Amino acid sequence: MKIGWNLKTGLNRQLSAWKNWDDPSKGDLTWGVVLGTTPELVMWKGTTEYYRSGPWNGERFSGKTTSLFQLEFVSTNDELFYTYNLNKDSSLITRVVLNESAYSRQRYNWIPENQTWRLYSSVPRDYCDNYNLCGAYGNCLVNESPPCECLTGFKPKLSRQWEALDWTEGCIQSEEWKCREKNRDGFQRFSGLKMPDTTKSWASGNLTLDDCRVKCWQNCSCAAYANLDIRGEGSGCQIWFGDLMDLRVASVPGQDLYVRMHTSSTGSSNKTNSSEESSKRGQRKKLVVAIPVSFLLVLMIVLTFIYLYWRKRKLREKIENISQERGDEARENKFELPFFEFDTIVRATNNFSSDKRLGQGGFGPVYMGTLIDGKEVAVKRLGHMSGQGVREFKNEVILCAKLQHRNLVKVLGCCIQGEERILIYEYMPNKSLDSFLFDSSQREILDWPRRFNIIFGIARGLLYLHQDSRLRIIHRDLKTSNILLDNELNPKISDFGIARMFAENQIEANTKMIAGTYGYMAPEYAIDGRFSIKSDIFSFGIILLEVVSGRKNTGVFYPNQGFNLLGHAWRLWKEGTPMKLVDACLGDAFTVSEVLRCIHIGLLCVQLHPEDRPNMSSVILMLNSENNTLPQPKEPGFLIERMSINEAGKTSSDENKINSSTNEITDTLLEAR
Template sequence: MSADTESGDGSHNTAKVVGIIVGGAALILLALAICFLLWKKRKFPCMLERETVHRGSLERSQDLLMTEVVFSSNREQSSERKIDDLELPLFDFNTLTMATKNFSEENKLGQGGFGVVYKGRLMEGQEIAVKRLSKNSGQGVEEFKNEVKLIVKLQHRNLVRLLGCSIQMDEKMLVYEYLENRSLDGILFDKAKSSSLDWPRRFSIICGIARGLLYLHHDSRFKIIHRDLKASNILLDKEMNPKISDFGMARIFSTNQTEANTMRVVGTYGYMSPEYAMDGIFSVKSDVFSFGVLVLEIITGKKNRGFYYANAELNLLGHAWKQWNEGNALELIDSSIDNSYSSSEVLRCVQVGLLCVQERAEDRPTMSSVVLMLSSETASMPQPKNPGFCLGRNPMETDSSSSKQDETFTVNQVTVTMLNAR
C-alpha cells in the first residue's frame, strides 16, 4: 500500500506540473497573440493614415504645379488651343541653389527683362542654365507659364531644350540645357571674338535659325509666333549650332489664323516690324522681319540700333538697302571675316535679309521660301523693295526713352514716336 500510494502521488504530481507548464505556455501564447493583434491594429491604421496623408500631399503638389504651368487661353490670344497636362521634371529649390553656388555673380550668364540666367552644375556633373524669374516683374508669372507651356512641347535641333522647372513660393525657375558658347550677340558684336565667326559658320548659323523658325511657324504641333527673335536669344552650342531660346513672349496661333492684334506691344527695339510696333499686329511675317534684321547683323557684325551712331541718316537696314541698290552689297560683310567667303552666298544672304525686312508684311517671304532660297543657288529670288524703319533718327530728337534702353532687354511697352518709319 505504501508503494502504491507513493507511486500514485508521484504520477499525480507529475501530471500537475505538466498541466501547470502547458497552461502557463498557453497563457503566454495567448498574451503574445493579444499583444500582436493590438500592435497590428495600431500599426496598420497609422500606416494607412500616413499613406493617405502622403497621397493627399502629393496630389496637392501636383495640382499646384498644374495650376501654375497649365492655364487656359489668355485674353490676348482667344484662339489658343488647350494644351495637355505637362510631364516635366521638378527641381528642388535647394538643389538649384547649390548648383549655382547660391546664384552667385560669377555664375551669372546674362540678364533679360524678366530675370537672370545662371550657370549651374548638378551633383552628377551635368551642366545646366537656370533662368530665375524676377520677383518684381509684373509679367514674371505669365512669362513663366507661357515659356514652360510652349517649349516643353517643342523638339528641334535648333531650339533650346527645357530640362525642367522649379516652383517654390514666389520663386519660379526654368532649367535649360547649358550651351557652351552662350548667346550669339556675345560673340558677334565683340571685336575680340567676332573673328572666330568665319563666313561658313555665319552662313550655317543663318540657315540653322531659319530652320528653327520654319519649325515654329509650319512644322511643329502648334503654329508659334516667337515675337522676340534677336541676337541675344540665339544660343550657340560647342559646335556653334544655333538654338532659338526665350519663348516668354511667344503666342500660339490656330491652324487657319494668320495674324493677331495686341494692345500691349512687347519686343526689342530694332527687331520689331512696322505693323507690330505701330499697330500691335503680329503674325509669322513679324517674325520674318526680325529674322531679316538678324541676317543683316550676322553679315555685317553690326547692331541695327547701334548703327545710328555711325551714320546719322540711315540705320543698318537703310545702309544695307543703299549698298544693295548701288551694287556694293559685298562691302557690307564684316571686316573681321577673311577673304575665304563665297560671294554668291553673301549676296544671296543680303538679298534674303532685305526681302525679309520689307516694309509691307505681304511682300515678305514665308520661312519655307527663305529656307529654300538659302539652300539653293538656283532658286528664283525677287528683287527687294524698300525696308521698314530704314531711316535714322531725326537730328533734333533728344536721347530719351528708347535710346537709353539696352537693346538686349525686352521692353514691355512701345511709344510709336520713338520709331521712325518710312
C-alpha cells in the same frame, strides 16, 4: 561752325578729342549729333554714351543751360545740324574743345586785357550730367545728398543696392497700372525735367497735347508724353516707350513731362471730374442726411454685400486648400515638365552665387549650375520684382514642354516654390550669338561657313515654330542675344517668354501690350500691335544682315538712307555695291554668290509690307539653291526718318526747311565752373 550731318554726302561733322595736349591722334572722346526721332547732342567715351544734351524742344536742347550765344538747330533735306552765333558782343572770340584728360567739352573765351583764354563753360557740368546716373525712373537732383531719388509714384527696384548708393537698377512703379482699364491708370505731370533718352520714342508735329495724351493712353507700351515744341503754348507730340532713362532736374525750367502711373499715385484718373459731377455728389450727401430711411437702406445693402463676399471668400479658400493638396500632381500634368526641388537648384548654383551668374534675361538673372550627377545646366530665375514675369514664366513652361527641335534650346525642367519661379535649360557654353558677333576679339572666330551655318540653323528653327511643330508659334522677340550657341557653335533659339500660339488657320493677331526689342520689331507690330509669322520674318532679316556685316542694326549710325544698318544695306543695294556690307574681318574668305544671296534674302525679309515678305519655307529654299532667281526687294520698313523734325513747328513757307532758333542771354556765366 556746324555740328551735325550733311545728308546728301553722309558727312558727319563731329568733334574728336586728341589723346592729350601733345598728341593730336584721335582719343576716346567724341561729341556730335545723334539722328533719331528727335536729334540730340551726345558725348561718347569710346562706344559708351557719357553725356546727353536732351532733345531739341524748339528753343534749346532740354538739358542745356542758357548762354551768351544764339543757339540754332536746322533741318533740311540736305542738312541736319546745330550751330550758334554771338548774341551780345560781336568782338568776343570763343572756341570749343574736347578735353580727353578731363573727359569734358569745354568752351573758352579770349580775354584781351589779360591776353589769355578763360574757361567759360564745361559739360558734363556736374555729377547729374553723367548719363543715366540714377537708372530707370530715377531723378537726379544735383543739390541733394545723395543726388538720386525715384519719381513720385515709383520706388527703388533693389532697396539694398539703392541704400548702398548703387542706383544702376533704377526704380519701378510703386503700384502697377492696368493698361486702359477704367480709372486705373493716369498721368502725373513733372515740371522742369530734362527730357528722357529719346532712343525709344516717337514724335509728330501735327498732334496737340491732348491728342498726345490719348495716343499714349491707348498704347500699353507708352510710358510718358510731352510737347515736341515748347514755344508759345506748346505744340506737337513726343511719346516714350519702355523705361524712362537719364532724368535730372534741368537747369532751365519750362518743359513738362507726363508720366504714366497708377491713379492712386497721380491722384486723378484719365477722366477729369466735372463740376456737374461734383454737384451731384454733394446733392447725394445732402439726401443721405435728409432722409434717414434711405441711409439705413443703403447700410443694410452694404452689410448684406459684405456678408455675401465673406461667404464667397471662405468658399474660395476652401477650394484653394483642396487644390493645393493636389498641386504637385496638377502642375506635373499641366506643364508636362520634370519638377526640381528648390534645394537642388540652390546647391547646383552655390546659392545663386555671383560667380555662377551668366547674364540677365528679360525677367531675371541666369546662372550656371551643376546637378548632383555632374550635368551642367543653365538656371533662369524669375525676378521677384517682375510684375509680368509669372505670366511669361507659365507661357514659356507650357510652350517648351511641347517644342523639341535641334535648333531650339531644350528645357530640362522647372521649379515652383512660394514666390520662386525657375526654369532649367541645357547649358550653352558659348553663350549668345551677340557675344561673338559684336565683340572685336571674338568675331573672327565666326568665319563665313560658321556664319552661314548659324543663319541656316536659325531658319530651320523658325520653320519648325511656324509650320512643323504641333503648335504654330510666333516668337515675337527674335534677336542675336536670344540665339544661343552650343559647343560646335550651332544656333539654338531661346526665350519664349512672350511667344504666342496661333490656331492652325490663324494668320495674325493684335496686342495692346507691345513687348519685344526695338531694332528687331517689324513696323506693323511696333506701331499698331499687329503680329504674325511675317513679324518674326522681319526680325530674322535683321539678324541675317547683322551676321553678314558683323554690325548692330541700332546704336551705330550710317550716312544717308536711315542711319541704321537696315538703311545702310538698302542704300548699298540700290547703288549696286552690296558687298561693301560684308564684315571686314572675313577678308576674302567667303563665297561671293553665297554672301550676296544672303544679303538679298535679308532685304526680302525686311520689306515694309508683311505680304511682300517670304515665309520660312521659301527662305530655306532660297538659302539652299544657287540657281533660283530671287525677286527684287522693295523698300524696307522702319527706317529712321526725319519726319518728326520736319513736321515740328514750321516757321517758314519753305516746306523742306526749318530754322528753329532762340536768343538766350545771361550775364551770370562769365566765370569758369
